[in-house]
Amino acid sequence: MSPEPLTWEADGLGAFATCLVDTAVYNKTAIFKTAYWYTERCYLFLSKPDDFPGSIRLEIRPKKQLTKDELTVLCREFCNSLIDQQVRQDVIAETGPIRDSLLKKAFFEGKNSSASSIQSGDTRVPQAGETYQEDRLRISRSTGT
Amino acid sequence: MEITRTVDHALYPRRALTEATHAYRDYCDVKITPITSHKSHLKISVKQQADAASAREVILEFLNYALDKSIHIHLENE
Numbered sequence: 001m002s003p004e005p006l007t008w009e010a011d012g013l014g015a016f017a018t019c020l021v022d023t024a025v026y027n028k029t030a031i032f033k034t035a036y037w038y039t040e041r042c043y044l045f046l047s048k049p050d051d052f053p054g055s056i057r058l059e060i061r062p063k064k065q066l067t068k069d070e071l072t073v074l075c076r077e078f079c080n081s082l083i084d085q086q087v088r089q090d091v092i093a094e095t096g097p098i099r100d101s102l103l104k105k106a107f108f109e110g111k112n113s114s115a116s117s118i119q120s121g122d123t124r125v126p127q128a129g130e131t132y133q134e135d136r137l138r139i140s141r142s143t144g145t
Numbered sequence: 146m147e148i149t150r151t152v153d154h155a156l157y158p159r160r161a162l163t164e165a166t167h168a169y170r171d172y173c174d175v176k177i178t179p180i181t182s183h184k185s186h187l188k189i190s191v192k193q194q195a196d197a198a199s200a201r202e203v204i205l206e207f208l209n210y211a212l213d214k215s216i217h218i219h220l221e222n223e
Contacts, residue, residue: 012148013201028155029223032216043205044212048153056156061205 006075008068015068016061017075021082023054030086031056037085038078146200147190150208154183161214162187169207 007018021031035044035058045059060075130136152162159177162185166175176188189207191200 012146013204028219032219035212036216039209039213043209045150045208046153046156046212047151048156 005079006072014061015071016059017071019058019060019075019079020049020052021056021058023056026082026086027089028056030082030089031058033089034078034082034085037081042074146197146204147188148204150187150189151180152185152187154185157211157215158218159185161211161218164214165207165211168210169203172203173207175207 005020009016009018023031031046035046038044038060042063043059043061047057047059049055049057058078060071060078062071062074066074135141162175162177166177169175171192173192174190176190178186178188180186189204191203
């Protein structure tokens with residue numbers, strides 16, 4: 001039997017909505033990042049239900065008094081944000097190596113790509129009379145190909 | 146006011162729970178009892194119960210704080 005994605009319950013802390021999220025569709029990072037966004041707007045509690053092991057169960061409680069309809073809207077917004085965050089995670093996974101290559105190229109381009117060859121800090125202390133305009137370290141020199 | 150929750154350490158690492166317990170030590174007592182290697186039983190008791198609404202707020206704020214800490218730990222380890 002497939003679970004209801006959105007249900008309503010109540011306990012000693014009041015009424016709340018529960019949302020069952022399939023971790024095969026939404027990874028844990030996407031769920032966590034979305035939850036982080038929403039901790040400002042509502043109280044959240046995450047658990048792993050024994051009857052649906054591949055899922056994460058979210059308890060969503062409003063911080064201020066809301067009607068059931070308003071809480072439904074909040075939950076649906078949460079689900080939309082979850083899609084948004086999962087797409088971001090997918091894009092990061094797809095473009096991560098390209099982004100890393102671009103960053104490496106931007107920071108370590110040129111023939112002296114080893115960080116140990118860069119004179120900095122206390123290995124190259126400016127002498128009296130030296131100014132940045134002289135550019136002894138040739139920082140302003142273009143190193144691109 | 147007192148509530149109990151079962152927490153999964155894949156979602157709430159022990160460090161997050163102990164940090165949250167420490168942060169809320171003036172407002173509530175939290176007893177963490179291990180059930181299995183990856184699950185614990187959490188018993189949260191509010192210390193000074195002004196009214197039910199503020200006791201509810203303390204408990205839920207504690208759980209949100211623990212979740213925030215858990216998210217930070219999870220993202221640090223990525």
